[in-house]
Amino acid sequence: MKIGILTSGGDCPGLNAVIRGAVLKGTRKYDIEFIGIRDGWRGLVDADFFPLERRDVKGLSKVGGTILGTSRTNPYEGDRGGAENIKKTLWGHKIDGVIAIGGEGTLAAANRLHNDGIPMIGVPKTIDNDLRATDYSFGFDTAVNIAQEAMDRLRTTGDSHQRCMVAEVMGRHVGWIALHSGMAAGAHIICIPEVPLTIDEIAERVTDAAERGRAPLVVVAEGFKLKGQDEAYSDKGLDAFNRPRLGGIGEVLAPLIEEMTGIETRSTVLGHIQRGGSPSGFDRVLATRLGLHAADAVVDGAWGQMVAMKGTEIERVDFAEALGELNGVPMHRYEEAAALFG
Amino acid sequence: MKIGILTSGGDCPGLNAVIRGAVLKGTRKYDIEFIGIRDGWRGLVDADFFPLERRDVKGLSKVGGTILGTSRTNPYEGDRGGAENIKKTLWGHKIDGVIAIGGEGTLAAANRLHNDGIPMIGVPKTIDNDLRATDYSFGFDTAVNIAQEAMDRLRTTGDSHQRCMVAEVMGRHVGWIALHSGMAAGAHIICIPEVPLTIDEIAERVTDAAERGRAPLVVVAEGFKLKGQDEAYSDKGLDAFNRPRLGGIGEVLAPLIEEMTGIETRSTVLGHIQRGGSPSGFDRVLATRLGLHAADAVVDGAWGQMVAMKGTEIERVDFAEALGELNGVPMHRYEEAAALFG
Amino acid sequence: MKIGILTSGGDCPGLNAVIRGAVLKGTRKYDIEFIGIRDGWRGLVDADFFPLERRDVKGLSKVGGTILGTSRTNPYEGDRGGAENIKKTLWGHKIDGVIAIGGEGTLAAANRLHNDGIPMIGVPKTIDNDLRATDYSFGFDTAVNIAQEAMDRLRTTGDSHQRCMVAEVMGRHVGWIALHSGMAAGAHIICIPEVPLTIDEIAERVTDAAERGRAPLVVVAEGFKLKGQDEAYSDKGLDAFNRPRLGGIGEVLAPLIEEMTGIETRSTVLGHIQRGGSPSGFDRVLATRLGLHAADAVVDGAWGQMVAMKGTEIERVDFAEALGELNGVPMHRYEEAAALFG
């Protein structure tokens, strides 16, 4: 049996651990021959393949990034794209199926290819933890730890200077990283895309923390929007609101908070460091297990399914389950956290 | 409402986060008055109480250990112990109930006190992750991360000297820390109390790794026992087996492995560093949530229950569920990991 | 003997360790009574004092920030400022002298106060390592470690996506943090204020690294300026150069590099996380030693001097030595590093 394996979309700590888990179990227990596909769907379309052997995955569980490379190519685009071309490429190389490791876009493409007759197994990957089909996704825990550690550092600066610190974390559509890192670091307000807040609500929490002698910590997901941001704020006559802005939401909030509360406020964008580097223990174990179970799924012929974490176990779910609505922070989880600051 | 809170048994990263979560929610939302009980059951028996206010829990989510102190006292022992004495003490101080944070022994005592008429809420604490009632317990993730990081370090030494490294981790009765840290660090064999192995099986894995050019990494839980340890090994004529031994199982295995494989072998006992220091993000969030829900349980009068993690949610379960059989590593989880090395 | 102690200027890991070192030695060996001065010169001018006792410095060596608070006030400004007012305040509180911990501005003010008759001892503090009077200053090593760790993370992302990563670190006037963190992380080009480079020189190094299959890492100190930045680049017709820019130099370089090399380029500003959090071992030891020696200097009446690191020893130097020209990266040190990439 000959199986291709690819990683697609943004990189994420744990990708290499998935690859290692699949290859170790696949080669040793099932005698599967693995083919590495370079740079996600791009390599599948271009037949950019190489033999992926046991020795190639040596020591990979702790290595960040992906040895396969990644890209954001769509396999249905381009001259050589589309299911028919890809089928010819795969059959030409005698490849029996493909393990695709990626986020919602990747899994949607894998689903379509599967429906078009190409045997696909999926492994969900999202640093934002926004896929409904899995309790947790690898990379998320590492990102929370990095964000939390950075916030621990920001707090000592805030305390020394009696400043408000704004930390912008990843999360374009969902607020999981902000919610968990903010809870872990003791944030005084957490701003997530699922729960729009007015600048007054935020300023109130900042003032309240400052009055208790704390240096306020505001954690904001990059996708957060102020309630009524586009209409109401011009009315307030806030200077900061009318300045030109090139940065993200952190850069929007910091001057607004400073102007409304009178407290010196600094913003830090954690950025790419959240998705790089060696995975946490949780992510190494989760990713390794997903890889192991992906190899099982291949030999079971469970095509059209992906492996996912449910409670403490790894299960199989249909691609469809992972698609559609994102797994946002539900209101009861936000309210649970808000009891700490709200 | 006036509620006592205590921590009992071995310390564990996240205890302070539980205390902070309960106090913040309890004081702000429910107007509960908290009483800190010093050094576990010892302080309950001795009425060693102090007011625990919001400002006392400031910044605690990241602080290891427990500000309440802890001990291994049994509340039913001693002149002032026993349910009747404790009742008098509590009613004398107008304390309406107690939140007890602890492991199996603590929860068993809390259950008995509850049955004897003292209102108790439990919060499960076990660095070993050995309680059936909760999917994961706080402290475990931090211990896995510390162990894994130490093993990453041991591996570079092993590689440079072509040595076999034996890492002994915590786990007197169950092998969860060994299983997860061993998977995370890429161990070549994981030895846990639930799965006795012969020294030949271990030596074979070590030799196999060395032959593939790897420096073998053996991870062993402190409670692991060799299969037939007490009978069979004297027959083998292994010198190392007959030496006097004061150390733990790592000290037993290292010279046996060296003698059987001819590979220089060193043992390291990770020891107390696994249970100290600042909690990981996962543990801070889990512990904080357990504290928040313990405050809810108090106002709901859910006496005789404990809060526990199920999937991604915090639920309530009866004390009884946490007691009895320990949550050992099930065979399918060991076999899953063994696919990486077995 | 009664001695005031203050911290002034930007916060820096190790400030608390200096305070602890001075207070422990001063109280136990010399029977000095310490007075904490809040928020730097501001507290001195406003007589914002409090008794600073042994128990107040407990466990402080590992705590980031400063328990004294800090500000950027000038002691010669305001109604209550100036040497005569401050003298009255100090004599009124029977304070015999002041230990001032701060950077060039603080030490210049301390020098002037000393010349105006106020007994002052200085402790040099600069996260940028830019004071001539000391071989290394505390906080610098911590900043380098944080920056390096962030770059290790950025590299895995760069490798996975075949991107050029630009990391902007602190250093408004000198490039020490960029030089050391860049050497430590294996940067392909290091851009510091002392050595202007053209965008062509930078792009060449980026292209060269990419051609060898590496994901280029560009480390840039915030104070770096492109050679001929303001004149020449408009001639190049680079679109990126003509865009409005609100961010720092990293935001300037990234689009220029992308446009010139055709390699996707991302910029990350490490920002405030570089100066917060628990100090490294090197900084804890250095800061503690400076504190111990500041107490010695007080009892020796070495007013007008500061304590400084020379080789492996702590010595005393005149304030004047710390002032004037900054300690920039000398050309031979830049060339030494450039051998790695130049």
Add this chain to the structure above:
Amino acid sequence: MKIGILTSGGDCPGLNAVIRGAVLKGTRKYDIEFIGIRDGWRGLVDADFFPLERRDVKGLSKVGGTILGTSRTNPYEGDRGGAENIKKTLWGHKIDGVIAIGGEGTLAAANRLHNDGIPMIGVPKTIDNDLRATDYSFGFDTAVNIAQEAMDRLRTTGDSHQRCMVAEVMGRHVGWIALHSGMAAGAHIICIPEVPLTIDEIAERVTDAAERGRAPLVVVAEGFKLKGQDEAYSDKGLDAFNRPRLGGIGEVLAPLIEEMTGIETRSTVLGHIQRGGSPSGFDRVLATRLGLHAADAVVDGAWGQMVAMKGTEIERVDFAEALGELNGVPMHRYEEAAALFG
């Protein structure tokens, strides 16, 4: 020009950074051809050589251990050892000289080979920081950071249980790691080989710390000996002293302290984790610079010399300077630290 390079003795974080520094500068600036010598002197004697090219040192500055391997072989022993045999081997492979990276034993052997006509350059390596010829040696800073972090963890356990914690660190002959990590972690007593103490002196410091409400932290270098250990203690009638002991000095001290003070005492041996893993920023920079300067020394024909750190610069010193008396902790440095606890 063709140069061999080897690492010898115990492994140490930074070895790979030295190799990378030498190879990058040597190949790019000087056109030196490098030959990797496997496992220290063993590989030199056995002609176990391989071409070491630029691509082989890619990304090595952050990798612990040594890609060359190491051993404790003596080049003057065995059938194929000795200067004349080694000369033949080197000339046979047209190797013009050797860079030897190692500790006192390695440098002594290199010195003898140099005197016997083999061109040698040395790079000092000692995790214990015990070589007189260099202000600091790489690996030491990493070890101090690891030890300090472990002690930070031990302290939270000590505080929770009101226990005395004994941490045994490396340092068979000198106490630098104990001194610096103990200062950094706020130890209540530091025990080093250079300063024998009686058990009464140690117990007094432990009791004093406990009386002030602290959990005592005792840091002990593995080479520490109690004053009068072998004679006097049998007189004291201490049970703990007469027990059989297989462990190190930490295992000796813990029961003695417990018996004399009545305070529960636990011992942890940090062991091999101190010398493994990714180097700190300080060590990466120092090791890289030593490698760069070793390449310079080769082209300058500075045979018989080693590169060393003096203040902030790298200089050359004769092998002889590194040999002879070890660089122990001088009394004034111990007394400086003792002001914190003595």
